[in-house]
Amino acid sequence: MVSINYAFKDICCKIVFYGPGLSGKTTNLQYVHQKIPPQTRGELISLATDQDRTLYFDFLPVDIGKIHGFSVKFQLYTVPGQVYYNATRKLVLRGVDGLVFVADSQRSKMDENIESYQNLVENLEGYGYEIEKLPLVFQYNKRDLPDISSVDEIEGVLNPKGLPHFVAVAIQGVGVFDTLKCISKLVLDQAKGEKVVPEREVTVKEVMMAESKFTQTERPELQEGREMEAISQKKPQPASEEWFSPAQMVDRPDGLGRVAVQHKAEDEPPPEKREESEPQKEEVLSERLAHVQQETKIEKGESLPKIEESPTITKGFFLWRFFKKLLNR
Amino acid sequence: MGQDYLVIYEEEIEKIEKILNWLIRNSQAKCALLVDKDGHLITRQGFTHSLDTTALAALLAGSFASTKEIARLVGEPEFSVLFHQGKKDHIHICLVGERSILAVIFDDRTTIGLIRLYAKQASEELTTILAPATKEKRDKTAQMAPDFSTSLENKLDDIFSE
CATH class of the missing domain: 3.40.50.300 (P-loop containing nucleotide triphosphate hydrolases)
Structure with a gap:
């Protein structure tokens, strides 16, 4: 077709x-x-x-x-x-x-x-x-x-x-x-x-927009590794709830889905805390403990915790990994 | 073919790209491609400069189609998720609605679990966006100028000549 x-x-x-x-x-x-x-x-x-x-x-x-x-x-x-x-x-x-x-x-x-x-x-x-x-x-x-x-x-x-x-x-x-x-x-x-009645006109402006957008995606300065960063600068993204409500986030597919929620749960501290020192880490750990306990409850079949904002899941996940590495040393 | 055309408007592409960006950002994937089952690339986001996305789209669709046949032979209606594991890069392919495929390319910076989770949600959102494009009978010719055929013929003569 x-x-x-x-x-x-x-x-x-x-x-x-x-x-x-x-x-x-x-x-x-x-x-x-x-x-x-x-x-x-x-x-x-x-x-x-x-x-x-x-x-x-x-x-x-x-x-x-x-x-x-x-x-x-x-x-x-x-x-x-x-x-x-x-x-x-x-x-x-x-x-x-x-x-x-x-x-x-x-x-x-x-x-x-x-x-x-x-x-x-x-x-x-x-x-x-x-x-x-x-x-x-x-x-x-x-x-x-x-x-x-x-x-x-x-x-x-x-x-x-x-x-x-x-x-x-x-x-x-x-x-x-x-x-x-x-x-x-x-x-x-x-x-x-098979011409049918036109539904909508595409204006010259739209054509230009489409073309410029196409070239933008091809920008050579987008290097690997910086890719995601560059894209988010190019197109400032509104908060993710716009597409996925918290309720949807809870609708987890299977065992794999649960892992991601767990990551989120373990990493409640928002990304701003990234630079903070020892006492903060302890706080993080205690929070982790609390969430692990919460997670255990979930496994027993109790209701799932709601997730407010999905981007923190991954940010938090990497933050958590970072701290974990630091602690292991 | 015939009466069955896929027509996608710009605002739909914008929505789709937003979702693909959301997916890439959250799952830490390298890039995401949305391909229709006939092998046409609908759109892509992320690090795709070094990829021949046209060929990739055709091959992904081919791969998905053959898997579907395999599914049929073993008594499944369709395998909705495919995963190819490589040494560095991996591909996660999942079905979007009736007639599109979402392929996410990622490496060891992230995990299959995250990709699966976000790809599933993105796929559900994309399904709702694409539903009108596949169901409505849209006009595909309104924007073609009347002398389109003549211009096309000239162009074909230029290109397809020895």
Whole structure:
């Protein structure tokens, strides 16, 4: 499904290359990866076996750039073609926006093409998708090999409806970009096609805000370690109760949750006491003792203590660890 | 696909980022990413400059999807939490509502327990924020200019050429 992110002004589309094993799906992606300008492409990721057969999927993100303020991105996926990997093949189809069916033109492979196409239809049905409603183009690959079926023959079998088709020699790049251009346009046309009444206008100011925010997150001066600090300076956070009321804090998941509450309980002193000396530590210890006792009560099934402010949990936790280390010395 | 689009508005992203920051600050994690199940990154916060977040999002979604299938095979509807332990860095992945995944990357400065606690709460909050984005039928085309297709075609011709 096309994902539209108004904050980053992103339109993201997922295109899947489908087809029988060894028909050249991965080769298509490799060629695209080699030839498109480096600034538009991300890394080509292949989850493949030792023999370079696709095991799960290949993934190539392509950033077309800004079109009328929207950054258009395509995510190209391939599926493993081998019959054996149907489980993973089906997973890749989730949320697909457009399909390229890469068929092997060799006569001997015609049955595999048909089987793979039927499998595609079945897998789409598994998600409740209808193949008729999805943008789909065909690529008849390996046209350079001897003993290939004619385009008309393949069309008759695979594409009786006459959807767009391209002849290709993916390994040499013939037809690869034509296929990709066609499916990209179809996908975005489809995204545009279902126009409904606008709910709300995004103003130029919002676009600028979104962009500046994006660059802010990428600020180079944010170094590791200082990251959290820098972020909290950039966006002063209101008190955490705004999102999580004390009552919610008490709603603990399981044993692990209890540990965190315990940390909180042991570390009641607020962070301002950080610099204070020996007598303060004793106070802390006595408080700890009191809370450990409280904790024991909780284990016996009594009501939970309420937690006022969650950030102190971690601050307190580290403070407690600090004191503990100090005492151990 | 088709009628099923995820459209997220800026104010929702702001709320989401607040929660992710809250999560990072409290759990002492390195970064947090919100990814939809189709592998699109919704947003991220924290130390992500050195990460290829696009690829990470796609792989996280893939990993989650395959785990879901494993769950189905052993008779579980879904494993809602995944945890990958490394030498230095670890990843905690949990489900957010029906169709998003929250991934938190952290190291030994914190503990899995803290991450789990805060990730669970953040996930509940995020679910309520994302609910309208997944349920409402939103307009996704209002902001596209009428000559969008022409511009797109030109751009595609530029980029997809030998």
